[in-house]
């Protein structure tokens with residue numbers, strides 16, 4: 125559609141992280157000029173702004189964790205470090221000139237649908253009215269501190285990984301890390317050798333997928349610059365795409381050969397990497413690989429075999445001024461206590477009052493569990509779309525790719541409104557219900573539902589994620605089925 129054909133719509137994007145930046149750029153490229161992005165913080169970047177812990181990197185290959193329209197020949201290594209990803213997003217925002225669209229320090233407090241438009245209030249006292257709202261608020265942004273007795277009595281420094289206190293010196297300190305998700309594992313690898321001692325406290329051992337992380341040489345980067353097809357080979361080539369396919373085929377069918385393959389690689393990694401049989405058994409999980417989000421690490425098993433790293437597996441009794449007391453009575457004395465205990469993964473854009481039509485209220489709609497059709501749309505919230513919303517694919521592959529697919533789907537719905545065919549598109553309730561029913565049934569059968577606790581599970585213990593494979597997601601988001609939406613005139 126040409127620019128002049130557009131019915132002029134005001135679009136409000138919530139969040140200037142990876143997905144919000146994507147939406148803003150695409151809206152601008154589509155000739156839409158009435159676009160505003162509300163950002164709660166004073167900088168863009170989302171998770172890459174919030175997380176600054178030592179060792180932070182993305183466990184998806186850098187060239188795949190890149191917008192399709194903004195390839196980056198300069199990535200320093202196969203897996204990009206967090207600060208470099210933050211710089212990438214800053215550069216993209218400037219290169220595509222969307223910074224002027226962003227209102228910083230404006231958390232949205234409410235979005236209420238009134239007289240055909242979304243009435244928006246911000247913490248900074250702004251009021252806005254938009255035809256379309258894009259909630260690009262991210263998934264893991266509310267830190268989850270652990271409920272451990274005595275946490276506040278700890279005499280040393282203590283912080284959650286997403287609130288890293290960079291004023292605290294680390295070298296030569298006794299550092300305890302509670303939690304061994306991707307975050308805890310990356311921190312142990314980064315601090316081993318710097319700290320006097322690392323104590324890695326884990327309630328549940330994790331499977332580790334080996335993942336080499338070689339730096340790119342100057343020659344390789346120059347080659348990427350000269351020949352972007354080399355970047356495409358990494359991003360779209362058979363090696364990576366078949367890996368993603370095999371992984372999602374495996375996740376959706378725990379009895380598949382693909383899943384057996386993943387398990388074999390993880391088991392061999394443990395057997396071959398950890399020499400001491402007692403430590404090896406301590407590190408051995410008692411559930412299936414990929415049940416929790418798989419940890420990718422080039423060197424975690426090597427690091428925990430250092431004499432200055434101790435792995436403590438068990439339950440914590442309490443935190444005392446000196447350190448962490450385990451249920452077995454042992455006390456691990458520490459100078460610094462790092463809480464790598466993850467996030468409330470079910471919050472999404474909450475806390476935010478969102479009220480649609482027909483009395484719909486988001487808190488009520490999500491009271492059983494957060495859901496959105498294809499992670500994108502919800503009934504009775506017309507013209508409100510989510511990027512990386514609940515039930516979308518999360519896993520060990522690129523969320524940028526997922527968001528781009530979702531955006532292409534959303535843009536086709538926006539086009540319906542712009543064309544003048546209707547004022548709003550509203551997902552039909554029965555479509556949502558049917559999707560949810562099928563999704564929940566399928567989710568219970570995925571590897572995520574095979575008997576472990578993780579942030580993938582909802583309050584009912586059902587995996588909250590996309591339960592089918594990658595191709596199913598690509599196919600279903602390729603084009604909206606208009607009959608699934610009520611076109612409100």
Ligand code: NA7
Nearest residue numbers: 270271303304305306307308327328417464465466467579
């Ligand atoms: P995760 O993957 O949610 O990991 C949290 C870790 O914290 C996990 O090992 C938990 O053990 C542990 N935890 C949580 N509460 C406690 C208490 N009370 N006592 C002991 N241990 C506890 O968070 P991450 O930040 O590592 O990763 C989040 C995602 O960010 C990651 O998956 C990537 O997508 C990026 P548990 O396994 O529950 O026994």
